[in-house]
Amino acid sequence: MTVELQATEVAAKLEAAFPGCTIESSGNTIVIKDEFALKAATFLKNAAGLDFNYLNFLTATDYQTYFEVIYDLVSLEHNHKLVLKIKLNNREKPELASVTGVWKGADFQEREIFDLFGINFTGHPNLKRIFLWEGFQGYPLRKDFKQ
């Protein structure tokens, strides 16, 4: 079975590299600030002993006052996993650095989140709609979406 890493230990390593980046860490989940997203992703992929070289999936949640983007990370080398959450501060104009440069599989899933949540991924090579048609009004997976 895949071992679930203790988030507090990984959070300590992240804090050592980028001071002040974590908001919360408990169980297998780390929540970090959005300005550290790309740095933290690159660190988790390359740091010795962590080596999260595989992105299981990428999704988002709407908490009414803010968005959270969730990364489910696995290391195929060490067979351990971790959940990384990034809290987005700006709800009116949500923006986040794309991780397609780190994990290539994030490409379509970031487009899906862009389509259904309206979160803009900066640095994405081809950020356009994937499910809905051109001209669709609103973002259907947001809590305040009304038909």
Place this chain on the structure above:
Amino acid sequence: MELNNQPQPEVYSDKILDKTEGEGVEFVKQQHQIQIEDPDSWQNEESNHNFILASADALINWSRSSSVWPVNAGLACCAFEMISTASSRFDISRFGMEIFRPSPRQADLLIVNGTLTWKMAPQLKRIYEQMAEPKYVIAMGSCAISGGLFRNSYAVVPGVNKIIPVDVYIPGCPPRPEALLYGIQMLHKKIKKQRNFEKRKSA
């Protein structure tokens, strides 16, 4: 030599063979002096017998309802029920409609089976418009009838009759093959009531 001087048996003689051939020819010539009549010469007579009195509508509707060819189109999970209706256990060919046409231009019946999304709607409308008249539509399953479970979704058409006119509705989620066969029989009954010499209301 002695053998050569012996007389040959009568059976093998040319004279006998020629004689039997000649008798045969004479026999046939005697038997066939009169011209044989064309057995189909009754077709030249005036048709005062051998016809059936029926209304043109009844004949046309009977032939149309006996060979309704469906178009080979499946949208969602209801399509599997349609496939099993077409295969040997339920056997749609009992109703003269086993030929699922891959081209809408050769088909009479569009079975809309499953959830229709707004993104798929233009394609379904095009399939319907490509079919030649007379054409019929069956809405199969609650999604096709009204949107069903997904009626309030932002992506789903609430009822396929928003896009194309529907002849028969078959409820169920999904309907069993027996239900589809019953719906098809209802369509047959509907076709048999059709009036072909009045203009059908166009969509």
